Amino acid sequence: MAPTGRPRALSEHAFSPHDAVLGAAARHLGRRRFLTVAAATAALAFSTNLPARGATTAPELDARRITSDPFTLGVASGDPLPDSVVLWTRLAPEPFQEDGGLGTQRVSVDWEVALDEYFGAVVSRGTALAYPEYAHSVHVDVRGLTAGTVYYYRFRAGAWLSPAGRTRTAPAAGSDAASLKLAAVACQAYQDGYYTVLRHVAEDDVDLVFHLGDYLYEYAVNSAGGERRYTDVVLPDVFNRETMTLADYRLRYSLYKSDKDLQAAHAAHPFVVTWDDHEVENNYAGAVPENDVPPAEFLVRRAAAYRAYWENQPLRAAQLPQGPDAQHYRRLNWGTLAQFDILDTRQYRSDQAYDDRPHAPGAESDDPARTITGAAQEQWLLDGWRASTALWNVMPQQVCFSQRKFDTTADAALSMDAWDGYRASRNRVVAGAKAAGVDNWLILTGDVHVAYALDVKENFDDPASATVGTEVTCTSVASGRDGVAKPDNWDTYMKANPHMKFYDARRGYVRATLDRQQTRLDFRTVPAISTPGAAVTTSASFVTEAGSPGLEPA
Incomplete structure (x- = not known):
């Protein structure tokens, strides 16, 4: 679609009940029951409110x-x-x-x-x-x-x-850019507090902002705006329900984007965005919804959510959804300094193992057929690494990549929604990075509402194994409310995960400064978002040197 002219006819975007929704359902369903063609078509027609053929007239x-x-x-x-x-x-x-x-x-x-x-x-x-x-x-x-x-x-x-x-604009292809400063943010539940963090991002001297998912949340927002108690705005009832339809998702973006701090961050810096689950529904997996609803009905909801996401983000026509599917993973470069492989770990994943409950690794979660990226995206990632000429290979994505044990026992539970629930998938990616000679691998992660600094190990169960990369989680903009520096499980997590070098549960963002010698990682936090205007401080700083994976205090 040429942005400055007339878009292609909508029929060319594959908003077709049979080709888009039913085709995706047939590809992704697996163990869930499937509706008849007639029922799925009726559900689509009833629920989406997507534009009709020829509507651009x-x-x-x-x-x-x-x-x-x-x-x-x-x-x-x-x-x-x-x-x-x-x-x-x-x-x-x-x-x-x-x-x-x-x-x-x-x-x-x-x-x-x-x-x-x-x-x-x-x-x-x-x-x-x-x-x-x-x-x-x-x-x-x-x-x-x-x-x-x-x-x-x-x-x-x-x-x-x-x-x-x-x-x-990015540096010229093949040019030896000297440095890059980026900010990583995620998880901005409007109802959990003010976007103070984004105001500080707007004022920071960064070249680029990566938003790593949960740009909005599907949950109801009451007339007071949840925790935003210091404003006199009374929100209409249209927000006091879970988002289900295209109109619901569009209105929810209107609510979020009405925030002046979010507007300031977007106006100050170019964004690179990727989605996680709440842009559609909590912890959905491919075509499998969180709750027990007919799969074709869920794909109608996913189509609406994906559509509204594209409408409200600075994305190219290549990312425009076709029904419930969208090509969201993509690659950007910053000269020869950095290659960014932006992942989608939500749309193509296998259903979470063990009913998505914290669980020790077992036969179900370790099935080699399980994937968090889908086969095509995984191959795209590995092929991109093999062809990369960048000094730093940066992987912006959604959920925690590194192992994260929840206690110190031998059979400690892990998150089945993160890469821990897809260990075969993670092992293939780690092996692919090693085979491609990726020496300077930096993973940017959202989702968990806390800040971590983690060494990525070749074998997480062997602390002496090689460190192959660095992962940082950027905590949240607002989700989780104010937070604390050291939550109750701080000691347990730090002991259970020796590759975890930092853990902070306050709101904030990560600032990463990449140059030819090292990457510096600054964890920027605010003491509260329950009241507006809190100051930002740097709670910790680390460096990882080029050619020497692993985190050291700055």
Whole structure:
């Protein structure tokens, strides 16, 4: 789809009951029962509210007739390449209404990119169409930009001008970039507190932000906004229910993106995003839902959730879902300094072993056929490592990769939702990294609402085995509420997992500075998010040297 022109007919995006939903169900089902074709088709037609064939012929609204600010959800950029970057906004003068206040008409939106924040040196401009079928979102893939350059961008609809955003392109392919500073964030349950962490990310001097999943949560948000007690906003009842339909997910993004601290972070830096479970439903596995609902019904929900995710993120057309499927794993480069292999460990995984309860390793969880990535993505990852010319191979992904024993007994329980529940999958990836000669492997992880610094071991059950990489979990932006520096299980975890070098359960983010000699990892935390405006401090810093895997205090 060309962002500055008319999109392809929706039929080409495979929003077809038979080809998309039923095909995915047949591929992914396994042990769950399957509905008849007629029942699945009826469920799709009843539940999705996805656009009909030919719907992009909607009439155009004269943007001069928009009477209130349509840029209430801010602006964003993402997935920088050496010559391009994606720009995003979504028009919603009434963000808490299902249609955003713009009905079913399309709207022309002008955009421009400049070298300066005052837009005196504009280098590119154009017009995009905001279609109601895409919730009036705009995705502009700006081409022909100069590598390694900071740019400013903005949008205009009628008389309304958006806030300006700042972005940057990646260094030229093959160039020896000297350094890169990135932030890693995850898990921002709106109802658990303020996005103070994101305000500090906005103010930090980083080149790039990785969002590692749980951008939103499907759970109900009450009229007070949960723990956000110091605002006088009364939320409408549309948020006080679990997200199920396309309208529900779109509205939930409207709620989250109405937050000014989140808007500030997006406006300040380009984002690279990947999803985890709560963008759809807690701990879903491929086509298997958390609860016992018909699988075709769940795939309808997944299609709606994936659709709303794309509409609300700075992603290219390649990531636009086709029914309940989306190609979300992808690869970016920062010259020869870093290769980023962004994973999707949710869409293709086997169902969790042992009914997704903490459990010691056993025959079910260690079945060699089990996968957390799916065979195609696993092969893509290993092939990418073999072809990599980067000094640092960075793997942004969702759930804890390293072993994490919950107690000190010989048969300690592990998480069946993390890589511990897919040990054959992990062993193949570790072996693939070793075979490809990946010497400087950095894993960025979200999900767990705590900060860890971990040495990745060739054999986690043998502390003396080789260290093959480094993993950091970035704690959460808000999920889990305020948190504490040392939770009750701190001593147990540190003793049970000798490869764990740091553990902190406060809210925050990780800042990673990569250069030709080392990567420095700063764990940035705030004391509370239950009240707005808390200061940020660095609770710990580590380095891992190029060519010498393993963490050392900075």
